[in-house]
Amino acid sequence: MFIGQDITRVDALDKVLGTAAFAHDLKKNTMLFACVVRSSRPHAMIRKIDTSAALALDGVVKVLSHKDIPGENLFGAIKKDQPFLAEGRVRFKGEAILVVVGVTEEIARKASGLVDIEYEDLEYISDPFLSMRSPTLIQDGGNLLSHRKVIKGDAGKGFESSYVIVENTYSTTWIDHAYMETEAGIGYTDERGHIVVASSTQNIHYKMKEIARLLAIPPEQVRVVQATTGGGFGGKLDVTVEGYIALAVYHTKRPVVMRYTREESFLGQTKRHPLYIEYKTGAEKDGSLTAVEVNIIGDTGPYISYGETVCLRAAVHATGPYEVPNVLVNSRMFYTNNPVSGAMRGFGVPQLALAHESQLDEIAQRIGMDPLDIRMKNALKRGSLTATSQVLNHSAGLLETLKGIEPFWRARRKQGPGSGFGLGCMYYGIGNTGISNPSSCYLTFTPEGRVEMHSGVCDIGQGSDTVLLQILCDALGMEEMGIDLVRGDTDTSLDAGSTSASRQTYISGMAVCDAAQKMREYLEGQGYYSGKPLKDICREAAEKGLPVFNGHFDPPTTAPDPETSQGAPYATYAFATHMTEVHVDEVTGVCKAVKVHAAHDVGRAINVSNVKGQIYGGVAMGVGLALMEEFVPGKTESFDNYYLPTSMDMPEVEAIVVEDPEPTGPFGAKGVGEPALIPQAAAIVNAIKDATGVRMRRLPCDIERLKLALEKNKIE
Amino acid sequence: MLPKFASVIAKTREEALSWLSSLENPRIIAGGTDLMVRMRAGKQYSRVIDVAGVPELLTMTETDGRLSVGSAMTHARLSTSEPIIRNARSLAMACGLVGSPQIRNMGTIGGNLANASPAADSIPPLLIHDAVLVLESKETRRRVPLEEVIVAPYVTSIDRKELLGSVEINPLRGYREGYRRVAKRATWAISRLGVAFAIREDKGRFTDVKLAIGSCTPMPFRPKKVEDLLKGAEKNEAIITEAIRMALEEIKLISGIRPSYAYKLPVLKGILEEVLRG
Numbered sequence: 001m002f003i004g005q006d007i008t009r010v011d012a013l014d015k016v017l018g019t020a021a022f023a024h025d026l027k028k029n030t031m032l033f034a035c036v037v038r039s040s041r042p043h044a045m046i047r048k049i050d051t052s053a054a055l056a057l058d059g060v061v062k063v064l065s066h067k068d069i070p071g072e073n074l075f076g077a078i079k080k081d082q083p084f085l086a087e088g089r090v091r092f093k094g095e096a097i098l099v100v101v102g103v104t105e106e107i108a109r110k111a112s113g114l115v116d117i118e119y120e121d122l123e124y125i126s127d128p129f130l131s132m133r134s135p136t137l138i139q140d141g142g143n144l145l146s147h148r149k150v151i152k153g154d155a156g157k158g159f160e161s162s163y164v165i166v167e168n169t170y171s172t173t174w175i176d177h178a179y180m181e182t183e184a185g186i187g188y189t190d191e192r193g194h195i196v197v198a199s200s201t202q203n204i205h206y207k208m209k210e211i212a213r214l215l216a217i218p219p220e221q222v223r224v225v226q227a228t229t230g231g232g233f234g235g236k237l238d239v240t241v242e243g244y245i246a247l248a249v250y251h252t253k254r255p256v257v258m259r260y261t262r263e264e265s266f267l268g269q270t271k272r273h274p275l276y277i278e279y280k281t282g283a284e285k286d287g288s289l290t291a292v293e294v295n296i297i298g299d300t301g302p303y304i305s306y307g308e309t310v311c312l313r314a315a316v317h318a319t320g321p322y323e324v325p326n327v328l329v330n331s332r333m334f335y336t337n338n339p340v341s342g343a344m345r346g347f348g349v350p351q352l353a354l355a356h357e358s359q360l361d362e363i364a365q366r367i368g369m370d371p372l373d374i375r376m377k378n379a380l381k382r383g384s385l386t387a388t389s390q391v392l393n394h395s396a397g398l399l400e401t402l403k404g405i406e407p408f409w410r411a412r413r414k415q416g417p418g419s420g421f422g423l424g425c426m427y428y429g430i431g432n433t434g435i436s437n438p439s440s441c442y443l444t445f446t447p448e449g450r451v452e453m454h455s456g457v458c459d460i461g462q463g464s465d466t467v468l469l470q471i472l473c474d475a476l477g478m479e480e481m482g483i484d485l486v487r488g489d490t491d492t493s494l495d496a497g498s499t500s501a502s503r504q505t506y507i508s509g510m511a512v513c514d515a516a517q518k519m520r521e522y523l524e525g526q527g528y529y530s531g532k533p534l535k536d537i538c539r540e541a542a543e544k545g546l547p548v549f550n551g552h553f554d555p556p557t558t559a560p561d562p563e564t565s566q567g568a569p570y571a572t573y574a575f576a577t578h579m580t581e582v583h584v585d586e587v588t589g590v591c592k593a594v595k596v597h598a599a600h601d602v603g604r605a606i607n608v609s610n611v612k613g614q615i616y617g618g619v620a621m622g623v624g625l626a627l628m629e630e631f632v633p634g635k636t637e638s639f640d641n642y643y644l645p646t647s648m649d650m651p652e653v654e655a656i657v658v659e660d661p662e663p664t665g666p667f668g669a670k671g672v673g674e675p676a677l678i679p680q681a682a683a684i685v686n687a688i689k690d691a692t693g694v695r696m697r698r699l700p701c702d703i704e705r706l707k708l709a710l711e712k713n714k715i716e
Numbered sequence: 717m718l719p720k721f722a723s724v725i726a727k728t729r730e731e732a733l734s735w736l737s738s739l740e741n742p743r744i745i746a747g748g749t750d751l752m753v754r755m756r757a758g759k760q761y762s763r764v765i766d767v768a769g770v771p772e773l774l775t776m777t778e779t780d781g782r783l784s785v786g787s788a789m790t791h792a793r794l795s796t797s798e799p800i801i802r803n804a805r806s807l808a809m810a811c812g813l814v815g816s817p818q819i820r821n822m823g824t825i826g827g828n829l830a831n832a833s834p835a836a837d838s839i840p841p842l843l844i845h846d847a848v849l850v851l852e853s854k855e856t857r858r859r860v861p862l863e864e865v866i867v868a869p870y871v872t873s874i875d876r877k878e879l880l881g882s883v884e885i886n887p888l889r890g891y892r893e894g895y896r897r898v899a900k901r902a903t904w905a906i907s908r909l910g911v912a913f914a915i916r917e918d919k920g921r922f923t924d925v926k927l928a929i930g931s932c933t934p935m936p937f938r939p940k941k942v943e944d945l946l947k948g949a950e951k952n953e954a955i956i957t958e959a960i961r962m963a964l965e966e967i968k969l970i971s972g973i974r975p976s977y978a979y980k981l982p983v984l985k986g987i988l989e990e991v992l993r994g
């Protein structure tokens with residue numbers, strides 16, 4: 001048995017020894033260096049570009065513009081709307097305009113500073129409220145990207161019959177992924193004449209297709225390899241350096257390397273969507289929720305990226321993990337000239353968790369109910385209907401996570417003034433929302449008698465390689481890990497989809513199970529399970545060609561109704577409850593998260609250490625989201641003015657793993673990547689209220705905001 | 717990217733002084749925690765003299781009741797140095813709060829002073845210890861009080877050709893001494909506010925009070941009028957309230973009203989209350 005064991009990660013030794021080759025480490029002889037010239041304006045027409053000084057610099061090989069793109073100059077994960085290189089107009093500060101290729105990094109960067117660009121400024125649409133009023137259109141179709149509704153029952157009637165109604169506004173800001181490794185990669189032409197790009201990425205097949213479109217060559221002539229990747233969190237789902245590298249290789253016929261500085265990463269890459277959330281909650285005297293009405297307004301920046309995804313996912317998760325008979329959600333996403341907002345761990349759900357968890361605490365306070373009791377009362381459970389009227393037929397362990405927290409909650413004691421405790425719950429649909437999001441893989445043997453797993457899954461540090469191997473070993477009934485992993489390379493693997501939406505354990509895990517099932521039948525026929533050594537089976541099979549077993553899985557979902565979003569957008573959901581103890585220094589406004597109990601229903605923990613690792617990391621990100629992280633467009637440049645929690649800001653975390661097996665998942669597993677983050681900020685904000693009496697509705701609740709709120713509270 | 721630059725490593729104080737005298741527009745580097753950051757941001761310093769290993773700058777001596785601290789001593793060393801903890805507790809605490817372990821292992825007290833940031837953690841403690849800087853060039857040697865050396869944020873009266881050799885401080889014994897600071901996160905952060913204090917009390921009276929406030933005005937400063945008010949005064953809430961009022965007034969007098977004061981002044985008030993009440 002490998003499932004449920006703490007198997008040492010297959011990548012651990014290389015990383016500990018420092019021998020793993022991250023994208024930043026990749027080198028080739030005669031390689032050139034490329035860097036991007038970016039817009040210094042948030043919204044402007046480009047009147048003139050003078051590259052003569054850059055080109056005159058010794059060592060500059062090429063300066064490439066949109067005119068040098070042989071194929072389509074548009075990319076996008078959902079819709080193709082963002083130019084690789086701006087054509088006449090820039091729509092955010094940091095938008096790519098040119099690629100400068102030089103013989104060294106120093107020369108390329110120096111040359112990029114010598115490019116002279118004349119702009120004619122257009123109106124800077126700095127927020128979605130301006131965007132909805134302004135006659136200035138950022139995209140031809142108008143400034144509204146997306147409007148999604150969730151309608152269930154009759155919210156108006158629900159409020160009429162409510163004993164208590166709580167109505168508030170919440171807001172969140174831009175968050176940077178702040179991975180340890182900035183975007184980087186290398187490209188070259190191989191002996192077949194194919195374009196090869198190895199990069200720090202969360203998806204290889206998607207990027208292969210984007211490069212093919214950019215260069216107008218068949219995807220078969222593009223090979224994308226995932227280098228060892230130092231974190232993603234959604235930020236490496238969009239095309240980052242890959243397009244520019246491919247374009248530079250195409251024109252120079254030489255290896256080209258790119259690596260963003262931290263400043264470039266801050267300036268050029270996607271952020272978490274800032275959301276404004278108007279939230280109205282109704283409940284009966286006994287705490288049962290009667291109705292929820294939510295109005296979400298989001299800032300997606302000038303291009304789509306994952307804007308529509310976040311718009312919809314935020315809407316369908318708006319009620320939180322509770323049974324609410326009457327729901328009305330309006331979720332709208334507007335274009336602005338702020339940074340492109342894209343995918344980031346949770347796709348809008350952490351923002352909504354802040355709102356629904358704060359609301360629930362206020363309801364509880366108004367009716368004199370314990371925060372844990374009101375959550376237990378309303379918790380989704382097996383047989384419940386979600387906000388989209390999906391029946392939860394299978395794994396739904398929210399109550400078990402609440403029960404896991406209960407002893408600690410009931411035994412909580414304030415440690416003097418400034419001490420407080422808060423709860424946060426969440427549910428999260430695993431995989432993409434209401435669309436097909438399949439994963440494929442294949443298995444074969446080596447002539448020497450080992451199983452070979454070909455996986456297109458990008459392990460970005462979360463440990464999917466190890467988890468998939470554990471799943472395969474158990475699915476094949478192997479007693480030791482006799483498997484070779486061939487991974488992260490479009491030439492040797494099938495499309496597994498992106499490492500996003502907490503989907504790889506569940507979806508790619510099922511694809512592995514599917515392939516394993518076929519291989520197992522073959523092995524059965526060959527006598528493996530009656531004792532014939534694999535070596536012998538493979539030697540014999542090698543003569544007529546080693547067999548290949550494909551695996552495939554696409555979770556069963558239904559497309560949400562376009563008007564009401566009713567339906568079953570996800571095949572399964574993860575659930576969690578966090579309890580956070582904080583200490584607030586009322587003199588300084590410093591809030592320290594002291595201790596966290598985090599209970600997660602993961603279906604089945606394939607690798608307990610991995611699950612706990614995700615929970616610890618998610619809590620750390622939640623601390624940042626709640627207390628300090630804030631990207632200010634035009635101001636934030638680097639870690640100098642972007643505060644990320646350090647180990648000294650980390651609370652002690654006790655992870656509680658709850659296993660309510662999911663029958664459609666591999667050995668019952670669901671996912672935990674994003675769930676680990678989602679409820680933490682809400683739990684912190686609720687704990688601050690408990691500690692100080694002050695309710696913080698705007699994130700981050702940094703020392704200055706908290707102190708000012710405390711002062712204001714004193715006066716009132 | 718860090719630009720290319722030429723550097724020499726001085727092995728002795730003499731060598732450092734003669735490089736300073738002979739090189740055109742020289743720059744001194746010790747830990748590099750400020751200089752390298754500026755260079756990476758685009759500043760060009762072409763002649764850099766590394767003094768991190770100069771033995772004379774790494775020693776601490778006690779003479780005539782004054783403590784002389786070598787300018788190249790790191791924050792890490794000072795924060796754990798027994799004589800500093802015994803004689804200047806606030807300085808040891810402040811040095812222990814600078815940046816991160818890496819920065820404390822590289823950054824030096826001399827660099828912190830020469831950089832003259834309004835938020836430099838070592839400056840408020842040094843002010844309450846009446847620090848005097850020993851500045852040497854090949855031809856001259858002068859001793860200047862810290863208050864006179866810093867003339868504006870990030871500007872000092874140290875000549876390009878001068879080397880900050882050491883910092884002399886008055887030990888304070890028998891004081892309740894410390895350093896309180898506020899930052900946006902637990903560590904690796906620039907102070908939003910720093911207060912160094914050394915207070916001696918006897919039979920319900922303040923017999924001596926030394927205060928220095930950093931990160932609030934263009935230069936860290938000692939509210940001397942407040943110190944004078946408290947010296948000899950009976951310790952009670954009324955005098956503490958009055959002292960704090962005066963301190964806040966003095967800040968407004970120095971800097972006018974700044975947006976950051978909406979946060980900083982209430983916090984300073986709270987910290988001074990805690991500090992004075994003890």
